[in-house]
Amino acid sequence: MKNNRSLKRLWGKLRRTQSGGLQAADSDGGQFRRGGLRATAGPRLTRTPESYDPARDLNIPFSQWTKEQVCGWLEDYGLGQYVNLTRQWVEHGQTLLSATPQDFEKEMGMKNPLHRKKLHLALKAFTTKVIEKSSELDYIWVTRWLDDIGLPQYKDHFHEARVDGRMIQYLTVNDLLTLKVTSQLHHLSIKCAIHVLHVNKFNPHCLRRRPGEEKNPSPSEVVQWSNHRVMEWLRAVDLAEYAPNLRGSGVHGGLIILEPRFSSETLATQEKREYGNATGHVPLTTTAKVKPKKLGFTQFSHLRKRKPDESADYICPIDSGARTVNGVSRLPSSALRGLSPTLDRQAERQERLGIKAQANGLKE
Template sequence: MDQKSEEQSWAQPLLIQDMDDLSDAALGASNLASTSSSFSRSLIKNYFYLAWNSSLGYQTQFNDSSNLKQKRLFLDSLLASSEQFPQWSTQRIVQWLEVWLEMPAWYVAACRANIRSGAMLANLGEQELQRELGISNAMHKLKLRLGIQEMMSLSTGQMSTLDRQIFADAVRIQGELSHEWIGNQWLPSLGLAQYRPEFMECLIDGRMLTSLTKRDLRTVLRMIDHFHRKSLVYGITCLKQLNFDRFELERRREVSQTSNSGSFAFKLSLSFLDVVVWSVDRLINWLNSIGLQEWSKNLLDSGVHGAVLALDADFDVTAFCLVLRISRQDSQTRSILERELVSLLRPYRDLLTSSRDDVIANATTKS
C-alpha cells in the first residue's frame, strides 16, 4: 500500500480496517450501509429477531431521568415550532447546547457572547470555531457538527408530518445516549471501562459512535489494543441493531440476568438467545454458574462481552481460554468451558451456518 492509500485508509469511518469479519456490519453511516452484504444483514437480523420476546418487556429505572425529561421537553418544543435552525436565536441555541448536547459551560458562555443566530453557528469554519467558541478539541468539533446536522434536518420544512415525527423519534432515542451514559454505563458494560477518561474528556455520545475512525480511536481515545477496538465495534453493532435505544438494551439485559444455560426454565425461554446483549458482568456470572469462578475475574477490562461471543465466529474456546488465562495444561477446565460455550452459542452458530448456506445458494443460482 502506498503512502497516499495508507493515509486515506486511516480516514475511513466505522473502523473498517479493524473488522476483517464484520466489515459489512453497517454501524450507522449511510454511505456504508448500502455495501452491507446480504449475509451480514440476514445473520444479525435473525439474531435480534429470535433473541427477543416482546412479552418479556418491563420498565427500567435510570438515574439521569431529570436530564432525559429536559431533553424531551426541548425536543417537543422544537417540533411544535416552525422555526428552522438558521433562524434560531441565541437563547434557543444556548438552550440546545446546554440541554440537548450537554456541552461544557465555557462553550455555552462563548456562544451566548458571540453567536447571534443558527445560521451564524452553522457557517463557522474550523478556525472560527476555535476563535469564536474556543473549541480546539477535534472530537468536540465533531460533536457540534453532528448536532447541527441533526437539527438542520429536523427543523427543515421539506419533510411530511409523518416523516418528521419518525425522524424526531430517531433523534430523541439517539440523543438519550449522552456522553455520561456512554462513559459511566455503556463502556464498563463492554469491559472497556479503562477508556472512560478519554471518552468523557472528548464528550463521546451516541451520535458520534458511528463517525469514529481508527485514527480517532488510536490517537485521540488511546485505544491501541486491536481487540479492544474490535470489541467496541461489536458493541456499536449491538446498539445499532436496537436502533440505539438504550432502554431496550437495558430491558433485554435485565431479562437475561436471571437465565442460565443449565436451567430448564432457561431452555424454554427465548432469553438464551440474547447472549448478544450480555454485559461483561453477565458473562462473569455465567462463568461463575458453570464453576469457573477462579478465572471469571480475568474478564474485567478485557473487552469481552456478549456481542463479541455472539457475532464473532472467530472468538472460540481457544481465544476465550487465552483471555481467562486458563493454561493449556488445565485440560479439565478447558473441556468444561468448551462444552458450555458450544451449548451457549449453538443457536448463533446454527444461524451463521444457515445464513452462509443461503448466501452461497443465492450466488450459485444467480450465476
C-alpha cells in the same frame, strides 16, 4: 458531662436558628425561583425563562434561534464550556449552521476534534431533520454502556469528549485512538458492541446484566450478554477464579459471538477452530495495538480540501437499509461483512438470493 450536654443543646439551638432564619429570608415560600439560593447548582439555574425554553425551541427552525437559545442549547448538550465565546460570535442559529469545523475551532475555541464532531453531527441532524434513535442516548448513558461492555477504564476519556449515542454510530478508528483506545481487542469489543446496538435499534436496555432463566442460551441471547453477565456465567460453570480477569477486558457477549478470533478452549466453537487453521490467520492477542493510518506523499496536497465528514472509516459500518425478518431486526449484507465468517457467508447468501430474485423477475 453537664458541660458537654449544654454545648450540644446550644449547638442544636444554633443550627435550628440558622435554618429558621434561612426560611424567613425566603418569605414567598413554596414556589421555586431560578437563580435563587441554590447557586451551587451551576449557571443553568441563573437563566431566565425568557432566554431558553426547549419546548418552544422545538417549534421553530434552529436557524431562527436567538443567541441565548443557542447558548442554552449548547450548555444542555454538554458543551457549556464554549458558551462565553459563542455568545460573542453567534448572532442566531444560522451562524452555527453556516459555520465549518474550522470556524468552531477559531471562533469558539473548540480544540477537541470530538467536540467539533459532536456539534457537527447535531447541526447536520437539524438541517436534514432525520430522527435517529441513537440521539436519545446522552453521554452519561455512554459511560454506563462502557461499564456494560467491560471497558470502564475509558469512561473519563469518553466523558471528557462528550461522546453520546449519535457519535457512537460515527466513531472511526482514529476517533478511538483520540480517546486513548489503542488495544486491538478493545477496538473489536467496541465494534461488536456497536453492532449489537444497531441490531437492537439502539435500545438502551438491550444488554443483559443478570442471569435469566435460560438453561441452554442460544447465540442470539449470548450476544446480548454484558461483561458482568459473562462473569456470572464463568462462575456458573465452575470457572469463578477467572471471572475477575474479565474486569476491564472488554469481553462481552457480542465479542464472544461475533469476533471469530476471540477463542479459548471453553468459548471457541468448531467454526472458530476452522477459521484459526485457515491460511493468513493472525491470532488475536490482548497486547496487539491499533496504529493510525499513515498518509502517503500524494495525499498531503488534498488535506486542506478534504472535509472532516467525508471519512467513512467507521468502527462499525452504518447502513440505513436495515430491515426486519421474522420479527428480528437485521442489518443489510454490507453492514454484516467483517464481523465473523458466519455473517460473511450470510451476507454472500443474501446477495446471491437477491441477484436470483432480480433475474427471475426479469424473466417473468
